[in-house]
Amino acid sequence: MDVALKTARVALVGNPNSGKTALFNALTGAHQKVANYAGVTVERKEGLIRATSGRTMSVLDLPGTYSLRARSPDEEVTRDAVLGRLAGETPPDVVVCVADATNLRLVLRLILELKAVGRPMVLALNMYDIAQRQGLRIDLERLRAELGVPIITTVATRKRGIDDLVAAIEDQAAVAAVTESQWRSPDAAELRTAAREAERIMKACVRPPERPDTLTGRIDSVLLHPVGGLLILFALLFVMFQAVFSWAAPVMDGIEAGIAWLGGLVANVLPDGLLQSLVVDGVISGVGSVLVFLPQILILFLFIIALEDFGYMARAAFLMDKIMGGAGLHGRAFIPLLSSFACAIPGVMAARVIDSRRDRLTTILVAPLMTCSARIPVYTLIIAAFIPNETVWGFANLQGLVMFGLYAAGIVSALIVSLLIRKVFWRGAVEPFMMELPAYKTPDLRSVGFNLWLRAKIFLTRAGRIILPAVIILWVLATFPYPPENATLPAIDYSFAGMLGRALEPIFAPIGFNWQMVIALIPGMAAREVAVAALGTTYAIADAENATGLLASTLASHWSLATALSFLAWYIFAPQCVATLGVVRRETNSLKWTWIMIGYMFGLAYLASFATYHVAVALGGG
Ligand SMILES: Nc1nc2c(ncn2[C@@H]2O[C@H](COP(=O)(O)OP(=O)(O)OP(=O)(O)O)[C@@H](O)[C@H]2O)c(=O)[nH]1
Numbered sequence: 001m002d003v004a005l006k007t008a009r010v011a012l013v014g015n016p017n018s019g020k021t022a023l024f025n026a027l028t029g030a031h032q033k034v035a036n037y038a039g040v041t042v043e044r045k046e047g048l049i050r051a052t053s054g055r056t057m058s059v060l061d062l063p064g065t066y067s068l069r070a071r072s073p074d075e076e077v078t079r080d081a082v083l084g085r086l087a088g089e090t091p092p093d094v095v096v097c098v099a100d101a102t103n104l105r106l107v108l109r110l111i112l113e114l115k116a117v118g119r120p121m122v123l124a125l126n127m128y129d130i131a132q133r134q135g136l137r138i139d140l141e142r143l144r145a146e147l148g149v150p151i152i153t154t155v156a157t158r159k160r161g162i163d164d165l166v167a168a169i170e171d172q173a174a175v176a177a178v179t180e181s182q183w184r185s186p187d188a189a190e191l192r193t194a195a196r197e198a199e200r201i202m203k204a205c206v207r208p209p210e211r212p213d214t215l216t217g218r219i220d221s222v223l224l225h226p227v228g229g230l231l232i233l234f235a236l237l238f239v240m241f242q243a244v245f246s247w248a249a250p251v252m253d254g255i256e257a258g259i260a261w262l263g264g265l266v267a268n269v270l271p272d273g274l275l276q277s278l279v280v281d282g283v284i285s286g287v288g289s290v291l292v293f294l295p296q297i298l299i300l301f302l303f304i305i306a307l308e309d310f311g312y313m314a315r316a317a318f319l320m321d322k323i324m325g326g327a328g329l330h331g332r333a334f335i336p337l338l339s340s341f342a343c344a345i346p347g348v349m350a351a352r353v354i355d356s357r358r359d360r361l362t363t364i365l366v367a368p369l370m371t372c373s374a375r376i377p378v379y380t381l382i383i384a385a386f387i388p389n390e391t392v393w394g395f396a397n398l399q400g401l402v403m404f405g406l407y408a409a410g411i412v413s414a415l416i417v418s419l420l421i422r423k424v425f426w427r428g429a430v431e432p433f434m435m436e437l438p439a440y441k442t443p444d445l446r447s448v449g450f451n452l453w454l455r456a457k458i459f460l461t462r463a464g465r466i467i468l469p470a471v472i473i474l475w476v477l478a479t480f481p482y483p484p485e486n487a488t489l490p491a492i493d494y495s496f497a498g499m500l501g502r503a504l505e506p507i508f509a510p511i512g513f514n515w516q517m518v519i520a521l522i523p524g525m526a527a528r529e530v531a532v533a534a535l536g537t538t539y540a541i542a543d544a545e546n547a548t549g550l551l552a553s554t555l556a557s558h559w560s561l562a563t564a565l566s567f568l569a570w571y572i573f574a575p576q577c578v579a580t581l582g583v584v585r586r587e588t589n590s591l592k593w594t595w596i597m598i599g600y601m602f603g604l605a606y607l608a609s610f611a612t613y614h615v616a617v618a619l620g621g622g
């Protein structure tokens with residue numbers, strides 16, 4: 001077969017945080033996650049390049065690595081992809097080594113290793129904008145001659161140099177590669193030779209920057225200060241949760257009013273009866289009760305995305321390292337745990353950056369305790385209904401403070417649980433922190449905006465794919481069978497849902513849950529925010545007079561404070577998300593550990609709710 005006609009396969013390889021994914025996105029038009037810290041990409045992602053010549057090539061984005069001598073599962077993915085060891089895959093036709101032009105020293109060794117593999121290669125000198133701003137002088141001609149590979153300078157985030165890069169890749173794709181991958185793990189002497197060679201090339205080709213990045217150092221002396229740094233971290237978190245409540249309030253009121261208006265409108269248009277009930281009590285109340293929380297989720301993500309782009313997250317990891325190490329967590333567990341604030345699924349996957357299986361398991365087991373964004377609707381609903389919106393100590397909003405407390409409860413229990421895991425299952429020292437601190441970058445407004453839009457899309461898609469079907473099923477269960485002629489109780493009491501709720505109620509009565517809550521917990525296993533939708537549906541049907549009222553005020557009139565607090569405690573711990581359990585099963589490759597996680601989380605949830613309920617009742621909250 002003609003080489004030129006075959007779809008060439010291209011692999012992007014390079015150090016962590018060198019801009020591989022940004023380049024992948026620029027080449028393919030994809031929107032994979034890009035952030036300013038090492039270890040963002042943990043699996044291979046494939047895309048298509050359409051060259052101006054009309055040719056298409058497939059391109060692989062890979063996890064970052066410093067060497068082909070892989071230690072952690074994510075680095076193994078890269079090694080195996082480069083060497084063509086993945087099942088059913090041949091080695092790539094062209095390897096594109098993506099280098100951070102401002103940080104060539106480390107990548108040179110990787111380039112030498114990659115050259116030894118013997119695939120046709122292109123070097124993309126990325127972040128060239130920063131190199132130029134710093135006045136870093138790289139002798140490109142000399143470097144090209146030393147390395148014997150074509151070099152293209154790129155600015156992935158601005159899509160600069162992309163056409164040249166594609167052209168260079170096409171040229172290399174025409175070069176016949178050696179058939180066998182020749183790489184084998186080097187011994188100590190070879191490693192030393194390679195390091196010396198890299199150092200020599202570095203000296204020969206790169207002049208130190210005229211305007212070195214002193215800003216990063218100056219900012220770090222403040223943000224990484226052992227005491228001041230931690231205070232700033234906590235202040236940031238505090239402001240974040242205050243903002244989640246105070247900034248979101250007006251928009252949420254608007255959305256709530258819109259949903260109530262829509263419900264009223266549809267109720268007028270549709271005739272009384274089953275269809276009206278399905279649309280108004282089921283779909284609009286249920287889905288609407290979750291949609292209201294979109295502004296809060298976006299505000300939270302605005303903070304997270306901006307801090308990630310700025311380069312703060314790796315610093316936060318550095319600051320937390322002592323505390324995490326004390327609790328038996330690996331230094332590299334921070335990023336997986338941080339990702340879990342969005343959702344435990346990417347968090348559990350991000351644990352692939354940890355090389356020791358035990359440390360990885362510990363991280364995976366506690367990741368779901370981090371407050372994922374699906375808990376926000378549950379937390380906010382209960383807080384809005386039961387915690388007064390008042391200012392304490394003259395500056396802090398009480399609702400924001402409670403939210404902060406719930407997040408803190410998740411973090412603290414993750415630390416305690418990992419400590420216990422260490423005590424019960426294994427001992428031994430944890431590895432200290434080992435992550436490069438990236439240079440600070442001004443967050444790019446367009447990419448922050450775009451990432452927020454992606455978040456909104458994820459949230460809305462969940463509302464359509466998970467919440468909508470769940471509320472429809474629940475509506476059916478809560479409506480049928482019809483009550484008997486001489487019924488004395490509300491109709492829902494005679495329905496399947498009512499029967500189920502009543503049957504399971506005794507299990508949950510000791511922790512203060514009523515049967516409506518029990519009903520909400522069952523579809524709430526699919527995903528946490530479904531519980532809010534389910535409460536919306538259940539109470540809309542059960543409480544027909546109040547149906548147009550807002551869910552928060554309905555709950556406030558039906559639950560005691562103790563019940564509400566107990567429900568919050570339940571949601572800190574309970575493993576209410578089947579998708580996470582599936583990913584834990586896949587990533588640990590062990591049913592045993594999945595069950596251990598389910599068991600300990602339900603156990604903690606029940607205990608915490610029990611204690612919360614009884615303490616609250618004793619203090620007069622019954
Ligand atoms: N100024 C500038 N920033 C860039 C450039 N390319 C990437 N970045 C930024 O560098 C950071 C890292 O980019 P990523 O694409 O996530 O890096 P990666 O190599 O995929 O990182 P890992 O997946 O963790 O290995 C992000 O903040 C990007 O916005 C560039 O050419 N110029």
Ligand SMILES: [Mg+2]
Nearest residue numbers: 020021040041
């Ligand atoms: Mg990446």
